[in-house]
Amino acid sequence: MSFGNLGLSPQLLNRIDDLGFTEPTPIQKGSVPPALEGEDVLGIAETGSGKTAAFVLPMIQQIEKFRENGQHRKGAFALILSPTRELATQIQETIDDLQIHPKVKSVVLVGGVSQHGQVQKLKAGVDVIVATPGRLVDLMQQGLVRLGTIEYFVLDEADRMLDLGFKREIDTITSKLPRNKQTLLFSATMPDSIRTMSEKMLRKPVLVELASKSHNKEQIEQQLYLTNRPDKKDLLLHILENPEIEQVLVFTRTKHGADRLCRHLVKKKVKADAIHGDKRQNARDRALSDFKENRIRVLVATDVASRGIDIQALGHVINYEIPNEPEIYVHRIGRVGRAGLTGVAISIAEPEELVDLRNIEKHQKMNISEIKDHPFPQTDKPMTATEKKEFNKQKNLIKLAHIKSSRENAKKKSTHKRKNSPKR
Numbered sequence: 001m002s003f004g005n006l007g008l009s010p011q012l013l014n015r016i017d018d019l020g021f022t023e024p025t026p027i028q029k030g031s032v033p034p035a036l037e038g039e040d041v042l043g044i045a046e047t048g049s050g051k052t053a054a055f056v057l058p059m060i061q062q063i064e065k066f067r068e069n070g071q072h073r074k075g076a077f078a079l080i081l082s083p084t085r086e087l088a089t090q091i092q093e094t095i096d097d098l099q100i101h102p103k104v105k106s107v108v109l110v111g112g113v114s115q116h117g118q119v120q121k122l123k124a125g126v127d128v129i130v131a132t133p134g135r136l137v138d139l140m141q142q143g144l145v146r147l148g149t150i151e152y153f154v155l156d157e158a159d160r161m162l163d164l165g166f167k168r169e170i171d172t173i174t175s176k177l178p179r180n181k182q183t184l185l186f187s188a189t190m191p192d193s194i195r196t197m198s199e200k201m202l203r204k205p206v207l208v209e210l211a212s213k214s215h216n217k218e219q220i221e222q223q224l225y226l227t228n229r230p231d232k233k234d235l236l237l238h239i240l241e242n243p244e245i246e247q248v249l250v251f252t253r254t255k256h257g258a259d260r261l262c263r264h265l266v267k268k269k270v271k272a273d274a275i276h277g278d279k280r281q282n283a284r285d286r287a288l289s290d291f292k293e294n295r296i297r298v299l300v301a302t303d304v305a306s307r308g309i310d311i312q313a314l315g316h317v318i319n320y321e322i323p324n325e326p327e328i329y330v331h332r333i334g335r336v337g338r339a340g341l342t343g344v345a346i347s348i349a350e351p352e353e354l355v356d357l358r359n360i361e362k363h364q365k366m367n368i369s370e371i372k373d374h375p376f377p378q379t380d381k382p383m384t385a386t387e388k389k390e391f392n393k394q395k396n397l398i399k400l401a402h403i404k405s406s407r408e409n410a411k412k413k414s415t416h417k418r419k420n421s422p423k424r
């Protein structure tokens with residue numbers, strides 16, 4: 001099936017052609033036709049499947065249509081919710097890539113930056129709001145954004161939004177949306193929480209489910225280097241000597257770890273930067289654009305900050321630390337092997353991480369092939385007391401970070417509850 005068979009307008013088909021997309025991806029084939037018909041869609045698809053265009057194309061076409069009919073709108077037509085600021089920005093980039101004439105006006109409402117510019121844009125009038133739940137609720141409570149005109153509502157990476165503790169914000173937002181609207185929900189996984197959410201929010205949705213994990217997996221070569229903790233940094237530098245690794249996204253578990261590794265790489269003359277939630281938004285944007293425009297070779301990232309990062313033709317990712325959830329591993333390696341390209345996902349594991357690694361292999365029902373020929377092989381020798389202390393410290397830091405973030409979420413929720421409880 002070609003793009004020409006999806007029911008898209010000539011203007012959009014030209015834009016798709018300009019972007020060099022020759023064939024729709026499976027999620028686009030499944031979602032675009034029903035979305036153009038105004039039906040609700042439940043799309044189970046990961047980042048890299050082309051899901052953004054799958055909801056942006058029908059949205060732009062519907063905007064084009066009401067303009068042709070001479071309809072003048074009083075407020076925004078579409079609301080797209082995204083779990084992270086980076087993903088929100090990338091959704092806006094896709095809207096701009098598929099831009100028609102006259103321009104579809106969009107605003108990105110995300111935290112971490114001043115709200116002033118965002119509010120000015122809202123006041124000037126927009127067709128599309130792309131937002132993270134926290135900032136949107138904040139602006140709603142200040143009476144600066146109204147959702148009564150929304151007809152097209154997208155929840156992108158809904159599972160991730162729930163993981164990040166945004167359930168309450170999503171409920172607040174949906175309670176202010178008109179009943180009569182079209183809803184599209186995209187999620188990489190389908191846990192019970194998403195099933196319940198979709199049953200509540202969607203009306204007879206068209207289910208588009210891809211065997212996405214295996215589809216991606218086949219395009220990704222997975223490699224494993226076993227070593228010991230003290231040798232990890234040197235092994236990474238050794239791996240980076242491979243000129244085939246033009247650019248690479250390196251994952252660490254903690255923000256602190258990302259900064260430390262980045263500093264070490266820079267000291268060793270590797271052009272690198274780090275991206276994580278403690279960095280100011282403009283520093284994150286700068287690191288991301290330096291990486292996209294090839295001014296740095298290595299981007300060290302934590303999982304949340306990297307979520308949704310879309311770099312065309314990224315060939316390599318490295319798991320400098322093995323995640324303790326197989327789902328996170330799947331998300332990480334999904335940064336490569338996008339839209340039909342092949343890629344390599346390298347994992348560097350120390351003995352203490354083998355349990356997590358075997359869980360990942362079990363989850364994806366395949367073994368990761370080990371590269372044995374390298375100068376820092378794993379030895380059985382137990383960790384020294386200092387190494388053990390450092391390893392435990394790291395583990396505790398991760399635990400503390402989890403506790404802190406769930407406390408912050410709980411605090412946010414109780415403040416929110418207080419703010420919203422009726423005044424006596």
Ligand code: AMP
Pocket residue numbers: 020021022023024025028046047048049050051052053310311312338339
């Ligand atoms: P997404 O899953 O939306 O993050 O998209 C992943 C990447 O695939 C993006 O860089 C898109 O520009 C690209 N892409 C989307 N649709 C297509 C297509 N039909 N053909 C080729 N590339 C595409």
